[in-house]
Amino acid sequence: MNLFRHNSRVFGIAAILWLASCGGQQPQQTMFRPVGPMSARIEGLWWFIFAIAVAVFVIVWIFLAGAAARRRVHEQLPPELNPDPAREQRYLRRVMVATGITLVVLFAILGHTVVTSKYMNSLQSKNPVTIQVYGHQWWWEVQYPNDDASLWVTTANEIHVPVGVPIVLQTGSRDVIHSFWAPNIQGKRDLIPGHSSAIWFQVDKEGTYRGQCAEFCGHQHAHMAFYIIAESPEKFQAWLDQQRKPAPDPANATLAHGKDVFEKGTCMMCHTIRGTNAGSHVGPDLTHIGSRTSIAAATLPNNPGALAGWISDPQAIKPGVRMPPNPLTGPDLQALVAYLQSLK
């Protein structure tokens, strides 16, 4: 199997890998580069089934071609009305053997799948990193729960995890059925409204991995992605400590004006910035929006230009999204963007 996997990587599947690696330095989203024990097993199962499928495909074509060729040779023979019983017996045995082989192969696939599925739930730990993920139309709410409510962290669309330790995601949905899928790390998990479930995984390699919703959930299903950012435990702890702080007070007059626009306009009807008057939970928590790499569920990079465009007219970027257009004046918009960018 190893030999086949190696060879097929070099020859047959180069195109798939090439496609999967499109984008160069972009965060990866491919199950062919597993970064954890779970996704490694899924990849193993994928290659196992792929090898069998290729073998079946080739064998079927060989027999089909053989049958076609033989028919030509015996073109002139009349139809046989009384076939030879001994020969019929021989043919029947061949069909039975072929059926038996098919059954064995199918059961091998079934067995491998069951063992792999069982392994997906085998990761256990008394002290895992617990993260809560909730699907929304069309973004991801991410929480790092803590027994002390003041240390509870809420963020969106970016899941920071430490490498090398078991992580449990407690998942749910706030509206319709979504599906959480980060192919480099684990299999899919459907998020059903009113039903919570847990998915365990571990990431062994630092990096940024892209995932997305894998269950059609409405107009902007395609723009509902997220990043899993795997860091060393020290960096993760530093990030978590930073996220636990409330938003800092504005450092200068421009930022203060931006905060004013946020608190006195439409923004605070839906968004939270901890440490300010804004505390609604309809939209993503923006307490540390400046520290994120992307906005609008990994649709746009997080820079002043994209943010200003998003605030002004989200419906032009994600038609149907729940955020309304905000026709602010130039100075107000500039100040608001500067304030949001300052929330590191």
Add this chain to the structure above:
Amino acid sequence: MKRTISTAILLTAIALLCACEREKRQFREPTGSAVPGDTGVEQSPLHPGGSAPLKPGESESEANNGAGPFEFNAYAVAEGQKLYYSYNCGGCHFHGGGGIGPPLMDANWIYGSQPQNIHDTIIEGRPNGMPSFRGRIPDYQVWEIVAFVRSLSGQLPPTVAPARPDNMNVKKPEDLGPKENPQQR
């Protein structure tokens, strides 16, 4: 043969007719109407808002002063329903039955049942608890909420029903409930 052709023409006509009147889902309102707060509502010393509420004993049909822009659009009414709960209208008015605030599904209207009256109530606020949402909610969303609020007492055509809400069903769907006859309280 002739029969087949006529059947085909008939089916095509039916299919084409079905496509008529497809409801518009407008995601992006013209920018002008999305300016929060700037509603041009007229303030008179006698009654708040530009349109007079019903006089005591007067019923709606006599003083009908125009439907809101979304009264005939089920998608907009469903959006209004979502916004009603998102903006916490349900915190006081509950599912329309009232509690902290007055009920919205009965026939009694303190400040008028017309779309413009309800719009004014949301934008201006009312004494004893109703806050002003001027500048907080884009105008087109206010009109969506207005349409939903009117659906609660059955004021919209029965074909215009909001979608099933995400929360537990506590009452009949808006289009199946009784149509109230609004009276000025």
